Amino acid sequence: EAAVTQSPRNKVTVTGGNVTLSCRQTNSHNYMYWYRQDTGHGLRLIHYSYGAGNLQIGDVPDGYKATRTTQEDFFLLLELASPSQTSLYFCASSVSTEVFFGKGTRLTVV
Amino acid sequence: QQKVQQSPESLIVPEGGMASLNCTSSDRNVDYFWWYRQHSGKSPKMLMSIFSNGEKEEGRFTVHLNKASLHTSLHIRDSQPSDSALYLCAASITGNTGKLIFGLGTTLQVQP
Numbered sequence: 214e215a216a217v218t219q220s221p222r223n224k225v226t227v228t229g230g231n232v233t234l235s236c237r238q239t240n241s242h243n244y245m246y247w248y249r250q251d252t253g254h255g256l257r258l259i260h261y262s263y264g265a266g267n268l269q270i271g272d273v274p275d276g277y278k279a280t281r282t283t284q285e286d287f288f289l290l291l292e293l294a295s296p297s298q299t300s301l302y303f304c305a306s307s308v309s310t311e312v313f314f315g316k317g318t319r320l321t322v323v
Numbered sequence: 324q325q326k327v328q329q330s331p332e333s334l335i336v337p338e339g340g341m342a343s344l345n346c347t348s349s350d351r352n353v354d355y356f357w358w359y360r361q362h363s364g365k366s367p368k369m370l371m372s373i374f375s376n377g378e379k380e381e382g383r384f385t386v387h388l389n390k391a392s393l394h395t396s397l398h399i400r401d402s403q404p405s406d407s408a409l410y411l412c413a414a415s416i417t418g419n420t421g422k423l424i425f426g427l428g429t430t431l432q433v434q435p
Contacts, residue, residue: 243421244421246423248425253427254427255325255411255425255426255427255428256367256411256425257425258422258423258424261421261422263421269421269422271422272424303366303367307421310355310357310372310374311357311369311372312357312369312413312423313369314366314367314368315366316365316366317366
């Protein structure tokens with residue numbers, strides 16, 4: 214099965230802090246995604262990419278930056294974290310018709 | 324407004340019963356649909372996909388798609404307690420299959 218690894222799995226940071234969430238996939242998939250999942254809002258797409266150096270804006274990009282450094286690695290950056298960014302973050306990858314999710318990172322901003 | 328709407332929000336069925344979940348898109352540019360299942364504390368995993376009008380069956384799971392009405396449904400027969408989970412419907416926009424839009428999901432509880 215396709216492997217998508219996220220780190221860290223849990224993170225607590227303070228308001229205004231700087232956070233980087235990491236994601237690596239070893240499936241040679243072109244597409245990679247960052248989603249956040251919140252009760253009442255479901256899974257919402259933050260940013261996605263279809264290859265190294267490419268970045269596409271998702272549906273809820275405000276307050277987030279992302280970088281795709283290689284085919285395998287996709288990072289999500291929160292430069293001034295706010296409590297509204299407390300959420301469960303999923304990274305995912307896909308090649309065509311199926312999206313594979315990582316196990317998630319639970320981020321708490323206090 | 325949610326571009327992908329799911330109903331019901333939650334559903335309780337007895338073990339061995341039939342569960343029926345619905346999903347509709349309000350975006351006429353949607354073309355393909357997927358169903359994902361997410362057990363509590365886990366990540367979503369794809370259950371089934373459907374791209375053409377009609378029906379597709381895999382074991383106890385059947386999906387229907389009506390592209391004219393942009394409506395898909397998932398039916399689970401002989402429901403098991405292990406089927407208890409959040410079921411997410413996802414859709415892609417024509418020409419951009421890389422971007423999936425998810426509904427809020429249906430929480431299914433199968434009671435032994």
